[in-house]
Amino acid sequence: SQKIEQNSEALNIQEGKTATLTCNYTNYSPAYLQWYRQDPGRGPVFLLLIRENEKEKRKERLKVTFDTTLKQSLFHITASQPADSATYLCALRLSGSARQLTFGSGTQLTVLP
Amino acid sequence: DTGVSQDPRHKITKRGQNVTFRCDPISEHNRLYWYRQTLGQGPEFLTYFQNEAQLEKSRLLSDRFSAERPKGSFSTLEIQRTEQGDSAMYLCASPLAGGGNEQFFGPGTRLTVL
Numbered sequence: 001s002q003k004i005e006q007n008s009e010a011l012n013i014q015e016g017k018t019a020t021l022t023c024n025y026t027n028y029s030p031a032y033l034q035w036y037r038q039d040p041g042r043g044p045v046f047l048l049l050i051r052e053n054e055k056e057k058r059k060e061r062l063k064v065t066f067d068t069t070l071k072q073s074l075f076h077i078t079a080s081q082p083a084d085s086a087t088y089l090c091a092l093r094l095s096g097s098a099r100q101l102t103f104g105s106g107t108q109l110t111v112l113p
Numbered sequence: 114d115t116g117v118s119q120d121p122r123h124k125i126t127k128r129g130q131n132v133t134f135r136c137d138p139i140s141e142h143n144r145l146y147w148y149r150q151t152l153g154q155g156p157e158f159l160t161y162f163q164n165e166a167q168l169e170k171s172r173l174l175s176d177r178f179s180a181e182r183p184k185g186s187f188s189t190l191e192i193q194r195t196e197q198g199d200s201a202m203y204l205c206a207s208p209l210a211g212g213g214n215e216q217f218f219g220p221g222t223r224l225t226v227l
Contacts, residue, residue: 004155034214034215041223042220043117043204043206045115046217049215089155091155099144099161099214100158100161100169103156104155106155
């Protein structure tokens with residue numbers, strides 16, 4: 001069966017360190033992989049997209065990697081800040097589908113001051 | 114603010130009642146999605162519109178659920194005879210045009226069925 005797993009439900013790190021979140025998938029062939037941030041009581045907010053033929057994407061303090069052989073994406077936040085505390089969701093858009101996104105269950109990141 | 118609005122933000126209802134939610138997407142986006150999110154889970158796809166046509170529905174969308182987008186602008190999601198298991202956040206999203214499909218989500222409607 002198809003499955004998307006995010007490494008842990010919760011991750012605590014110290015301010016200034018790099019947070020690394022993992023997204024693994026099975027039995028998918030995604031065209032794109034996306035990362036979203038979600039704060040409590042709010043809708044997800046788009047952060048980054050990476051295509052199947054790309055290895056790495058960066059945006060300010062964010063970096064995403066995509067390994068279609070390992071079926072894994074890593075999401076890094078460098079120089080983390082307490083304001084980065086949120087739930088981070090990975091999502092796949094499958095090839096040839098109606099283009100809906102399939103989401104993982106998210107990782108709740110807490111950056112401790 | 115993503116430009117997608119949803120109304121109401123919160124709805125508390127008794128089991129067996131009908132509820133209707135509204136979504137106003139970004140005006141120039143012709144595609145619109147509804148998702149449902151329960152606590153500790155990611156959003157799950159419910160249904161998809163391109164303009165006024167409902168092109169895909171998830172098996173999660175039982176016959177108690179109906180969605181419309183009559184003029185290809187705003188959309189409504191109705192749940193009839195609500196059940197406690199319908200309690201969730203209902204999210205509307207409209208994507209950018211083009212292949213990436215980055216989605217702009219509304220703030221959601223939090224439904225609580227007592």
